[in-house]
Amino acid sequence: MYELKFNNNLCKTCPTVDCLVKCQYIDLDKDRAKEEILKISEGKDSFVLHDCVTCYGCEEYCKRGNHPFYLITEMRQKKGILTAPRAITKQWINIGEPQGKFKTGDIKKKVLSFGFMPEFLQLVQGRLFDDVMPSYIYGQEFFCNVVYIHFANTAIIKERLPVVLDNFRKLDVEEVVCMHDECYGAFASLAPAYGMEVPFRPIHYFEYLYNRLKELSNEIRPLNIKVAYQRPCSSRLSSDKHHFVADIMQLIGAELVDRKYQNENALCCGDMFGMLSGYDLRHDVQTRNIDDMVDSDAEYCFFNCPACQNTLSEKVAKKGIKPVHIIDLCRMAIGEKPEVEV
Ligand code: SF4
Ligand code: SF4
Numbered sequence: 001m002y003e004l005k006f007n008n009n010l011c012k013t014c015p016t017v018d019c020l021v022k023c024q025y026i027d028l029d030k031d032r033a034k035e036e037i038l039k040i041s042e043g044k045d046s047f048v049l050h051d052c053v054t055c056y057g058c059e060e061y062c063k064r065g066n067h068p069f070y071l072i073t074e075m076r077q078k079k080g081i082l083t084a085p086r087a088i089t090k091q092w093i094n095i096g097e098p099q100g101k102f103k104t105g106d107i108k109k110k111v112l113s114f115g116f117m118p119e120f121l122q123l124v125q126g127r128l129f130d131d132v133m134p135s136y137i138y139g140q141e142f143f144c145n146v147v148y149i150h151f152a153n154t155a156i157i158k159e160r161l162p163v164v165l166d167n168f169r170k171l172d173v174e175e176v177v178c179m180h181d182e183c184y185g186a187f188a189s190l191a192p193a194y195g196m197e198v199p200f201r202p203i204h205y206f207e208y209l210y211n212r213l214k215e216l217s218n219e220i221r222p223l224n225i226k227v228a229y230q231r232p233c234s235s236r237l238s239s240d241k242h243h244f245v246a247d248i249m250q251l252i253g254a255e256l257v258d259r260k261y262q263n264e265n266a267l268c269c270g271d272m273f274g275m276l277s278g279y280d281l282r283h284d285v286q287t288r289n290i291d292d293m294v295d296s297d298a299e300y301c302f303f304n305c306p307a308c309q310n311t312l313s314e315k316v317a318k319k320g321i322k323p324v325h326i327i328d329l330c331r332m333a334i335g336e337k338p339e340v341e342v
Contacts, residue, residue, distance in 0.1 A: 002158045002194040006071045008041035010064045019058040019068035022264065026051050037068060040075050048072065049081050053277045054150045055268055056236035059189070067193045069149065069236075076152035083276045089151045096147070096160070102139025110175040112136040112205075115183045116143035119306035123327050124179065126336045127219075128212050132177065141167045144186030146234070150272050161186060162196055169199045177203045181304060185237025206244035206304075209330055213251045219334045222253020227329070228298035228321070229256060230289075230312060231266035232305035245304075248326070252333035257296040261289050269308035286315060294319050300340065302326050 011017070011034065020026065020033035026048060028036065039046045049072060058068040076083065083089075096116065103121075112132055114120035116139060124133065145160045164186075168176065178184035187202035213220065229245055242263070249256045261267045267289040274282035293301055293316065301316045303309035303325050313323035322340040324332075331337040 002162075002196060004067065004070050004074050004154075004194055006041060006066055008038060010066050011037050011041060014064060016063075018061040018063065019066075020048065022061040023052075023055075023058060024265070024267070025053045025055060040071060043075065043078070045079065049076050049079065052076075053273055053281065054083060054233070056149070056233040057264075060236040060239040060264060067189075070154070070190065070193055073149045073152055073154050077154055081152060083150065083152045088275065089153060092151060093148065093153070093156055096140055096143050096145055096156075098140045098160075098163075100141075102137065102141040104138075104171075105134035105136040107137070107171050107173065108132075108135040109173055110135060110177065111171065111173045112177045112179055113142055113183055114138040115178070115180045116140050117180050117306050119309075119325075120179045123306070123325055126331055127216060127334065128209065128327070128330060131212070137171070144180075144183040144190075146182045146186045146190060146237070149190075150276065157190070158194065161191060161194075165191065165196060165198060173200050175201045175203055177205055177208045179205045180234070180306075181205075181232065181238050181241070182234035184241070185234055189237045204238055204241040204244070206241050206248065206326075209327070210244050210248050210251065213248065213330060213333075216334055217251070220252055221333060221335065223329070223333050225254050225299050226257050226297055227254045227300045227302050228259060228293040228296060229262065229266075230269060230301055230303050230305075230308050231262070232303075232308050233268045233272070234305060245326075248330065252330060254300075254329065254333075257293075257298045259292050259296040259298075261292045269305075269311040271307060271311040286312070290316055290319055290321075293321055300324055300329070302329050 017030050017033040020028050021030055036046045036048050052072050056069055062068050110132055145157045148156050184202055184204045187198045191198050267285050270282040270285040298321055300322045316323050324340050328337050
């Protein structure tokens with residue numbers, strides 16, 4: 001059985017307790033934060049187990065290599081502290097059940113993984129990908145299952161993720177470019193945290209896009225637009241790759257506006273909050289986030305996660321901000337896509 005590697009000695013000597021001090025949804029000073037994280041690590045109850053809204057942020061705030069959010073999730077499940085009604089959790093778990101209907105292209109040693117997000121079947125087009133495509137995989141058989149940490153369910157991840165890793169092993173691939181950063185987080189963060197062996201080198205698609213744009217740099221025409229980034233919860237599991245957002249914007253001549261809710265202080269799209277914590281929180285987070293984009297004069301809001309894009313596109317467009325996926329933004333810069341109309 002896979003067990004989370006969590007070292008509470010690191011917490012005992014932690015000088016910041018940033019995991020909980022920086023939490024945007026729970027208000028704690030350093031002393032109280034330390035008390036609570038130690039209680040959780042010792043298997044005791046804590047109000048944090050009841051109030052955490054599953055933003056994943058503490059996975060980024062901890063700079064000591066511990067996994068506070070995975071720990072919270074483990075303890076919630078052990079104590080039966082549910083984040084959603086059982087029927088909703090079950091429905092989500094059923095969606096990820098392998099059906100034998102996965103798709104694969106012409107598989108080479110390097111493959112693009114669309115996970116289980118059908119949007120990538122349309123988004124992944126053009127010269128940015130022509131050095132790898134049509135080597136791709138899509139479907140539940142390759143779905144990372146990380147989303148279930150929103151539902152306080154690590155048991156299903158421990159059951160399914162090793163099978164997913166085996167499915168990759170059977171393909172005999174060496175490098176997997178993860179088109180969704182939750183998949184990348186599964187292979188670069190969560191699987192190692194549970195001692196699961198990953199049989200390939202995971203590559204975050206931001207890194208891939210950055211390198212590909214550099215190869216195509218002669219074709220880039222600077223976009224000269226002001227853009228706001230909608231950072232997804234899942235990117236907290238790969239915060240060492242977040243710098244590629246600014247690096248890519250610099251390459252394509254797009255100005256990242258300086259705003260309050262950016263980088264570590266980013267706000268989620270709110271979709272999960274609506275389901276797990278109620279519509280008031282969802283409304284509050286979305287309003288603060290979009291008002292902040294408007295106040296910082298962003299012309300475009302670009303997305304990393306298609307689920308965030310589905311949730312917020314219409315709402316930002318109503319405020320006169322053009323929604324676009326980062327892949328399409330890059331394709332605009334190399335002349336493959338027209339400007340977005342609102
Ligand atoms: S989880 Fe990380 S940030 Fe939090 S107390 Fe432990 S070591 Fe410090
Ligand atoms: S996941 Fe987010 S809400 Fe939950 S404790 Fe961590 S930072 Fe706070």
